[in-house]
Amino acid sequence: MHLYRPTWTLLFIALITATFHRPAVGQHAPTKTLGPYLYETKPDHEAFVSFNPSLAPPVGDLLLREGDRLAVCGDSITEQKMYSRIIETYLTVCVPQLRVTARQYGWSGEKTDGFLRRMEKDCLTFQPTVATLAYGMNDSRYRPFDVTNGRWYEDHYSAIVSQFKEHDVRVVVGSPGCAGKIASWVKSRSGTLQQHNLHLCALRDIAIDVAQEHQVRFADIFWPMFQAQVFAPAQHQATPEKPYLVAGQDGIHPGWAGHVIMAWAMLRAMGLDGQIGTITVDPGLGKATATEGHLVDSYKNHMLTITSSRYPFCARGDLNDHNSIRSGMTLVPFADDLNRFLLKANVPAGTGWQVKWGAETKTYTAEELAAGINLAWDFPENPFGDAFDRVDDAVAKKQAYETQQVKKVFHGQEGKADFDAAVAQTEAIRRPLADAIADAMQPVTHTIELHPVQ
16 A cells, blocks of 8 residues: 555645635636646636646557557446447547457446456456556545545555556556536535545546556546536537536536547547548649548549548537537547548649538638648538448447446356356357447548639
């Protein structure tokens, strides 16, 4: 068991003393330093005055390797099968060359000690090579922070990482998210919502310590989610009749927008560069090229035909709805960091050009086309939509079965009676569900028209 860790002990002191030294609202809040420790820059807003989160470590190079087997582990937020579904679908369609497969291991109500007890059988049995962890919400016990609980969380999170590393699993340690309300179903809850979020922020810093101690990756979920919770309602035209709830209807389980933040944090921690593809056109020369994963079939009469074996991540939906994936992409730089499918054109300066992709047409300047327009964001309805949905639906069906496989069979009577037989029986059901994902991932042939504005 570890003694007090300096970084989060200092944060605990900050939680106690914050109310005695509050900078004025709007006062500049630079990155703070105390000895060798660095802290995140805070927005100039009163909601952040009491928070002093440690600086998250840099993302790092690509963590994934070809043929990796990913285990997505966590509590009921993972069991929602939303961020886990975004991650698996993204890895399937956006980086198919890596041939990554995945399983989700979400378990409602679970804390770090619960996963530590079950991970050897229901997770390590399938020999994952990479694992993401998202624990802390239940570990906070829905009460104000105390050092004893912080030490308990650190010890158990650290033990999980150690167990994975002993099996040569590369790990992404995720922080908890934020809370929008105090959990109504927890009878032992105490304290205020701010105290709860201060506790979750402290657990975030402990998760950083665990990741750094074990030299594994860290995914910061709390800090971007908490900032989104403060600023998103105004940015997305929230009203009392239609609130924008980043942390979800119950304040604990996010809707799709909140899960986008979680997926973005995890995918970035894996070191993915987000470059889906670049198509470059020179109308004057009648030439067009494309990067790996995209083949130019023809270019004539202003029309470019391409066959793509890599998809952009397709996100449709209301930008002002917290249950929309597309809306979630406005809360973090998902499109810039992870979903760049660019069209570049060498056209005369000062001219305007119409780009038609699918059923939609948009107009751009020569300067915009020279820099590159992100088709994935600008054209939410695009030729990849149907193919993307087929893959995503297959992922959803497989992950739904994985919850049943782990919770009802492995830890039910069948698993207790004969675990090996339970694995064989359930894998016979799961295998075609996994195969359906690969079968759905087929190349897409599409056209882009580029015409000068008359």
